[in-house]
Amino acid sequence: MSDWKSRRMLWFCLACFLSWMTAASGQETAGMPGATLHLGFDPLIQPVPIRKQTWTVVPEGTLANLHTSGITGQGLVSRQAMDGILLQAPQTGAPTAAFLRGTFKCFFKPDWTSGQGPGRHATLAGFGQWKVPPDMTGYWGITMDPTGKQLQLGIQSTTRGETLIAADIQFEKDRWVEIAVSYAPEGTWIHVDGVTHGPGQGVSFLPPDRALSDTGLSIGNAPKGNQPVGGILDEVQWFNFPLKQVELESRQWSMSARVDDKQSSIHLSWPSTLDGPFAIRRRPQGQSRWRLLETEWKGFHYQDFAAALQKGQIYQYQVQSRSGKERLRDLAVGYALPANVHPGTILILVDETLAPQLQVELELYSRTLEREGWQVLVDQAPRHDDRDWSRNPPLISRVKGLVQSHLSHQIHQTRLLLLLGHVSVPYSGFRALDGHTRPQDDHRGAWPCDVYYGDLDGVWTDHSVSHTNQTSRFN
Structure with a gap:
């Protein structure tokens, strides 16, 4: 990643953050335990989906020791004890990250290969200290195991502690890798170079606020300076919402x-x-x-x-x-093409049994179409019942109703329909008009006819043809 050296360092972002730490004008939300960690609010920006903070450095030189306020070198190097950066939590106003719902993202170049590992537990980011019950005081951390084969997110309160997600990973010495750890009550995910691991367990509790104020937020090491990651970090970013795979995929690739x-x-x-x-x-x-x-x-x-x-x-x-x-x-x-501002509307009907597992791919495809100017409509449709065909007629009617409700009013533009998966299949027809057939005349009868869904106002009935095919129960 040699051209990182040519990038300008975003000192303005860092300066703003440091000024928030020392003279924040916002007020803490009162009356809610863990409100600061929950909201991660900013004295200058309301708690809406935003990128909370960015640190950009270049991989050369070293930092002053861990407890120096601010980045004073030209690289976030963390190779030995007391390397990295420690950011003291403000007494009022805004921490730089939200810990109930958010994303930690960075580029990391290890000095080691997985298997060899850093040789000790290593911390990418966190605060507090992981302790054995009943001595827990609060902890939040993104860490790697000593072999460098596993990346995990763990949380402790004063009464419980859990590893929410642990992903098997493979690092290569001196090769940059993009890491993003997303977390929310709905689940946790670890993304490594666009490949997603998860979902893991959702965030159901938080450490007490004092765990952050007692130790500060560390990046590239544990707050005590005893868990350096053994490498260089750059483009460290923290968001107050969980980045989805589709967002990371589009940015990364x-x-x-x-x-x-x-x-x-x-x-x-x-x-x-x-x-x-x-x-x-x-x-x-x-x-x-x-x-x-x-x-x-x-x-x-x-x-x-x-x-x-x-x-x-x-x-x-x-x-x-x-x-x-x-x-x-x-x-x-x-x-120098003439602009085609709005090519039309496309309706994507997704087999309802496949929709959950295709969520990321479908969102990526929808965004691609939207960038090309299409209006994209997405809905779920019933799956064809291959075991009990008597159930399909009402399912087919339901699909036709979805198409009509979405597209019947879009009469002055191109309208496209995409059926994704085994959506209920209408059958129609009696014989092939071009004369082609098969032995024993098994081509006579109805055949799959998705064009039925594309005819919004035609008359289709089951009264014109009644034919039993001897070789195929389907037509």
């Missing part, structure tokens, strides 16, 4: 493009935990053959000045890590 009319070029950029090299390819949309533009490109930005670029054309780009450690990225870019 998606490419973006910008057309420069003055220079007649297309600028590509993509996030990565690798320095490269990358192979870059381009082709006009609709063609099968790719043109290789670069084979050993390093960095996360590329500008295509090719004279072959033509206005009004759509080009597809591919960026692929030569090491094979990251997935292929692709993107379609319109070069």
Whole structure:
């Protein structure tokens, strides 16, 4: 991740945070035990979904010892005792993070490989101290085991303690990895380079406020300075809401493009935990053959000045890590295309038995369509009953009703219907008009006919044809 050195450090964010710590103008919410930890409110911003704080540093140099106020070096290095950073909790106003519902996110480059590990329990972020009952005083921490094979989130109050989630992970020495730990009463998740582990147990209790005020919030080490992570942290961010996999996926892996009319070029950029090299390819949309533009490109930005670029054309780009450690990225870019502000409305009906497990993928797909200008409607539809066909007619009527209710009023625009999964299947027809058939005439009779759902005002009955097929009970 060599170009991190070229980034400007967000000293303004840090300065604002430090000023909040020393002279916060907000007031604590009274009357609720753990209100500060619960809300994580900010004296300047209401407790709505926001990024609470960002620390950006570059991986060189070292920090002063753990208890120095503020980051005074050029890298959040945590390799030995007293490395890292300790942020003292304010007496009034805003801590920099919410601990009932939120996300801790960072990039981490370990000095070790999983199996070898840091050699001790290591803390990415936390406050308080984990203790054996009955001596518990309060704790919240994101930690790794001594072998570096497991990442976990644990919480203790004065009466109970739990590890909410523990994920098996694999780190590689000197390779940057993106880590995000999301937590809420509904569940907990650990995301490593866009791969999600979980859900784990939800947050059902919190440490007392004094656990934070007694020790402060540490990053890269435990508050006592005895659990350094053994590596470098950068782009540390804390949100007061749980980031979903789809949000991390799009940030981690998606490419973006910008057309420069003055220079007649297309600028590509993509996030990565690798320095490269990358192979870059381009082709006009609709063609099968790719043109290789670069084979050993390093960095996360590329500008295509090719004279072959033509206005009004759509080009597809591919960026692929030569090491094979990251997935292929692709993107379609319109070069001086006329704007199509609203292509139409698409209704996605999802098999209700599959909807829960497709939630992330469906949200990502919906967002992609919305970025292209589509109005996206999503609903769940009943699954076809393959065992008892007598149950399907009312299910089919229900699906048809969903389509009509969502799309019947969208009469002045393109309307699309996508059936995802084994949605109840209507059957229609009697024979193939082109004459094709099979031995023993088993093609006569009704066949699957999803177009029934696309006809919003036609008349379809079961009265015109009554035919029993000898070779297929379905038609």
